[in-house]
Amino acid sequence: MKKRLKFLSLALIIALAVLALSGCELSDLFSGDGSGGGGGEPIEDIPVLYTPTADEATGYPSGYTYYTSEALKLATEVHGNYSIGRAFTLDSENEKIRVYKSLYLYEEDYLQVLHYKDTSGFADGVYGILSDTSDSELATVEYTDGGNAYQITVIKDGIYDLRLNTEDFSIDMVRLGDIETPVYERAQSCEMNIHTSSSHTYTEMTYLAETDEYYIEADIPRGASVSFVSASHNSHYKLTIDSALSDTLIYLNNTDTDNIRMNVGGRYKIYFGKGSYQVRAELQNAEEAEYFCQVGFGENVKLTPADKSYIFVYSFSAQGTPTDPYVDIPSFYPELGMKYKLAVIDEDGFVSGGSYITEAGNYNLTVNLKDFTLTVKRVDM
Numbered sequence: 001m002k003k004r005l006k007f008l009s010l011a012l013i014i015a016l017a018v019l020a021l022s023g024c025e026l027s028d029l030f031s032g033d034g035s036g037g038g039g040g041e042p043i044e045d046i047p048v049l050y051t052p053t054a055d056e057a058t059g060y061p062s063g064y065t066y067y068t069s070e071a072l073k074l075a076t077e078v079h080g081n082y083s084i085g086r087a088f089t090l091d092s093e094n095e096k097i098r099v100y101k102s103l104y105l106y107e108e109d110y111l112q113v114l115h116y117k118d119t120s121g122f123a124d125g126v127y128g129i130l131s132d133t134s135d136s137e138l139a140t141v142e143y144t145d146g147g148n149a150y151q152i153t154v155i156k157d158g159i160y161d162l163r164l165n166t167e168d169f170s171i172d173m174v175r176l177g178d179i180e181t182p183v184y185e186r187a188q189s190c191e192m193n194i195h196t197s198s199s200h201t202y203t204e205m206t207y208l209a210e211t212d213e214y215y216i217e218a219d220i221p222r223g224a225s226v227s228f229v230s231a232s233h234n235s236h237y238k239l240t241i242d243s244a245l246s247d248t249l250i251y252l253n254n255t256d257t258d259n260i261r262m263n264v265g266g267r268y269k270i271y272f273g274k275g276s277y278q279v280r281a282e283l284q285n286a287e288e289a290e291y292f293c294q295v296g297f298g299e300n301v302k303l304t305p306a307d308k309s310y311i312f313v314y315s316f317s318a319q320g321t322p323t324d325p326y327v328d329i330p331s332f333y334p335e336l337g338m339k340y341k342l343a344v345i346d347e348d349g350f351v352s353g354g355s356y357i358t359e360a361g362n363y364n365l366t367v368n369l370k371d372f373t374l375t376v377k378r379v380d381m
Contacts, residue, residue, distance in 0.1 A: 040119035045071035075112040080238040100162040131170035189231035190214040222265030251337030263334040265290035310370040326356040342374040
């Protein structure tokens, strides 16, 4: 599990810099004694009526009265989307309890309670306290070096009500059930970041209402890492990709899903789902794009393109044994990532299950990275 101090609020980052210049201790900020305040007008912790927007409606169950507060805010990172100030309902039996309804939370998401004394924009206290010790099966508490609880990190996916006690800023996590269909907070902005060994390039994407996606057309080098972030860069969205793209044009590491790597360099139309966080990519210049193919991974068998930049031919001699006549077809890889997902074209009927050559002989294996096919043809007949 990732355990890292996350102050993704720009105001909070500035507050830390102010503390450093003033000689205050970081633990003062977490203790909630007010050292992080900036001297604005005092704020009273009074719930104010709030009506969720149409864009937020999927995240707020109907039939409840919602409120916000400028003095006490819930900060969440859910599937990479960072937000502050989610609206809450009031407990009918205890006015000190605020209930955040039906949050879809995923492993490694996190929660923080931010307290504000004044209107300066600086939080004077950051808290991550579990009120019920049995909730340790659902989440873990992160601590500063000084021993102050500053973050609750989710370890069990689920749909939750969060009950915030305004007296001690602790949270009771009430798990309502499993997540059958993932639901994510809708991204309110999106920029695409192209990261190469020498640069980061952030470009704003355009929202397409007809498909509910953000869109951009851009040149992306082969091997570049591509991520999608909010306009503030506080959110680093966790991604999914269409299965048809996986290990063809794009590589997505299932353990590090906030970026994709491009196996093919070229001109792309890129789409990012506002509510699904799914990435679609359409290569626009397949004939001129930049391709790479190697046999095995890290075995120093790099193939040179044949008559087309996307065609690679590998000569292969298959020799089985009397007891084990089938021979594995070699795997072909991009420069980084998992092996290409190639559809096998068996012209001579010597392939079994798309994975094995059934008769000894010499073969040409032709990899087409334009349509991601592998043609197997015997050449010594």
